[in-house]
Every structure is written in C-alpha cells, then in structure tokens.
Amino acid sequence: xxxxxxxxxxxxxxxxxxxxxxSPRTITSYEESIRRFARYLWLRRNAHPGRLVIYEKDLxxxxxxxxxxxxPALIIDxxxxxxxxxxxxxxxxxxxxxxLSSFYRYLYVQGIVSxxxxxxxxRPRIKEKELVCLKHSQVTRLIDSIPDQRDRxxxxxxxxxxxxxxxxxxxxIADIDFEDHTIRVRGKGGKIxxxxxxxxxxxxxxEFVNGRFSGPLFAGQQGHAIAPRTVQYIFSKYAPEGIxxxxxxxxxxxxxxxxxxxxxxxxxxxxxxxxxxxxxxxxTDIDERKEVxxxxxxxxxxxx
Numbered sequence: 118x119x120x121x122x123x124x125x126x127x128x129x130x131x132x133x134x135x136x137x138x139x140s141p142r143t144i145t146s147y148e149e150s151i152r153r154f155a156r157y158l159w160l161r162r163n164a165h166p167g168r169l170v171i172y173e174k175d176l177x178x179x180x181x182x183x184x185x186x187x188x189p190a191l192i193i194d195x196x197x198x199x200x201x202x203x204x205x206x207x208x209x210x211x212x213x214x215x216x217l218s219s220f221y222r223y224l225y226v227q228g229i230v231s232x233x234x235x236x237x238x239x240r241p242r243i244k245e246k247e248l249v250c251l252k253h254s255q256v257t258r259l260i261d262s263i264p265d266q267r268d269r270x271x272x273x274x275x276x277x278x279x280x281x282x283x284x285x286x287x288x289x290i291a292d293i294d295f296e297d298h299t300i301r302v303r304g305k306g307g308k309i310x311x312x313x314x315x316x317x318x319x320x321x322x323x324e325f326v327n328g329r330f331s332g333p334l335f336a337g338q339q340g341h342a343i344a345p346r347t348v349q350y351i352f353s354k355y356a357p358e359g360i361x362x363x364x365x366x367x368x369x370x371x372x373x374x375x376x377x378x379x380x381x382x383x384x385x386x387x388x389x390x391x392x393x394x395x396x397x398x399x400x401t402d403i404d405e406r407k408e409v410x411x412x413x414x415x416x417x418x419x420x421x
Contacts, residue, residue, distance in 0.1 A: 121229050123155035124181040130223055138307045150216040155181040157195050173202060186230055189237035192217065196238070214240055250367035251360065259356060268351045270318075270325055271335060271343075275362055277318040278302075279369035279386055282345045282362045288334040290326050295319060304388040312386060370395070 127148060134144045156179035160171050163183075196210055218235040225233045251259070256276050263269035275285055284302040292301040298319055299311050314322075326334070333342040352361055366387070374383045384395040411417045 121185050122182045123151065123158075123185055126185055126224060126229060127151055127155070127181065130220055133223060140306060143306070146212075147216050147219070150213050151220050152181060154192075154195055154213075154217060155183060155185075157198065158187060158191065159183040161191065161194075171198060185224055187234050189234045192234055192238050211240055214238060250364055250371050252368070253372050256365060256368050259360070263355050266325060267335065268355065270321055271348060271351060272355070272365065273318055273321065274314070274334075275365045276369050277314050278312040279366050279373070280312060281305075281366065281388070282348050284388075285348065285362075286333075286335065286342050286345055289331060290329055290334055291331045293319075293322065293334070295323060302388075305390075308388065310385070310388050 130151070131144055131148055134147065139147075153176060156176045157171065159179045159181065160175055164171070196213070199210060199213065214235070217238075218233075221230060221233045221235050224230045260269055260273050260276070263272060271285065274280070274288075275282075278300060280288075280300075280302055281304070284304055287303050288300060293314075294300070298314055298316065300314055301309055301311055304310055322334070332340065335343040337343040337347055348362055370383050370387055373386065374380060377383075380392065380395055384392045387395060389395045
C-alpha cells in the first residue's frame with residue numbers, strides 16, 4: 118500500500134520479534150540490516166536522475182521514510198551494492214537475505230505488500246569448508262593439560278554437553294540435577310532445553326561448587342556470571358591455534374553422531390531449530406568413509 122514506510126513498519130516488526138521471544142541482540146541486528154536497506158531504497162528513489170552510483174558513505178545521510186514495496190530487481194541491486202564492499206562476504210549476504218525474507222514475510226501476512234519480493238531472489242553460493250574439530254583423544258589431552266581447575270572444567274563442560282559459550286556462561290548451579298545427570302540451559306531466543314552430562318564431569322562440578330546451591334556455575338567479576346570473552350581468552354591461552362569453544366562443540370556433535378548415527382538426537386542436544394543445520398556432521402566421519410573404501414573398492418579390497 119502506498120505510504121507504508123519502513124520508518125513505521127520497522128518498529129512494528131521489532132515488536133513482533135520481541136513477542137516471538139527473539140534475543141535483543143538478534144532484534145538489533147535485524148533492525149540494522151533492514152534500516153540499511155531502507156536507506157538504500159530512499160537514495161535510489163530520491164537521488165538525481167543522472168546519478169549512477171551510490172556509495173556506502175551516502176547511507177549515513179539517507180532516510181527511512183520510503184515505501185516498503187520493493188521489486189526483486191531492486192533487492193538484487195542492493196545485494197550487488199553490498200557485494201562491492203569487501204566486508205560483505207557470501208555468508209554475510211545470506212544473513213541479510215534471511216533478514217529481508219523474514220521482514221517481507223511479515224509484511225505480506227499483514228497485507229502491507231502485494232507480494233513477497235524475496236521469493237525471486239537467489240542466495241549466493243558459499244564454498245564448502247571442511248569442518249575442523251578435534252578427535253576425542255585430542256580433546257581429552259587438551260583438558261588434561263590445563264592446570265587451573267575452573268578453566269579445565271569450563272573446557273570439559275563444553276565438550277561433555279555440547280553447549281554454546283553463551284549457554285555455558287548462563288548456567289546456574291540450581292539448573293544442575295546431580296541425581297538425573299542433566300543441566301537445564303537457556304539457548305537462542307530464550308528457549309530452554311535439557312542437556313546431559315557424564316558422571317565424572319558432574320563429580321568435578323560438585324567438587325568445584327563446594328557446597329553452593331545457587332549462583333552462577335562459573336562466576337566472573339563481583340560474583341556475576343562469567344563473560345563469553347573470558348571463555349574465549351581461556352581457549353586462546355590453552356588450546357592449539359584455531360581451536361575455539363565452537364570447535365569443541367563440533368567435536369562433541371561429531372563424536373556423538375559417529376558413535377550413535379542418530380542425527381535427530383544430535384540436533385536436539387545442540388539446540389538446533391532445523392535438522393538441516395545439524396546435517397553438516399554427516400560429512401565429518403572420515404572413519405566411516407575409510408571403512409567403506411577398504412571393504413568395497415577393488416584396489417583396496419583383498420578379496421577383489
């Protein structure tokens with residue numbers, strides 16, 4: 118509808134995301150992506166007819182009081198504009214496209230746009246990267262090499278449960294069920310899930326908390342929960358170069374899938390909304406490929 122501006126509907130869309138329990142950081146990221154797109158459209162619609170090129174610096178002076186209706190061609194032009202900047206890689210463009218897709222689905226359901234223009238926009242191809250993770254023996258050697266009790270337990274807990282860094286930092290002692298060997302964690306979007314933890318790690322946690330019944334499991338300054346950047350620092354101090362908390366989470370998932378072949382359980386344990394996200398672990402099992410090669414490929418098969 119004519120006169121439905123980004124400046125109006127962006128605020129309503131943010132309220133909609135809050136209602137759906139999106140995290141404040143995610144909402145801020147969505148708002149900024151949509152606001153940049155709105156400013157680009159405003160420049161395209163209000164620039165001098167003879168002007169052919171828009172630069173990133175021009176966005177700062179642009180406005181958002183422009184109509185939300187947009188054609189697929191305009192959106193593709195915007196993605197090309199982003200691609201021209203070195204900071205926008207294919208993965209970043211994917212996030213921009215996902216944001217705009219969500220925004221226009223919302224507008225379409227509200228009856229504000231006549232059609233969803235994102236349906237005609239293709240996503241850029243991303244070159245597949247090998248998923249780097251440590252084997253079980255490598256992770257245990259890393260854990261055993263850490264002399265500090267707290268730091269060692271932080272790395273071990275990530276590997277034992279597969280939790281994200283933000284989830285680890287948010288664990289309260291009251292969330293731990295020492296009898297059932299489970300921990301309740303708050304994941305993305307505030308979603309609560311239960312993760313499982315082995316007996317030995319749980320025994321170390323029990324010793325570490327030393328009789329405390331509540332409060333952050335891992336406390337930082339002034340007794341508050343430890344900050345994610347502190348966990349990152351611990352890894353930079355003890356782990357081999359390139360091994361991050363997320364890589365240890367990958368190691369957890371890869372080992373669990375390799376031994377169980379149950380992708381659905383891995384998905385739920387990791388807190389993935391879509392199983393498509395979890396399917397990356399289908400491509401990490403080199404042992405299975407090696408075994409099939411030696412069993413069936415004629416040059417490697419003694420039976421031939």
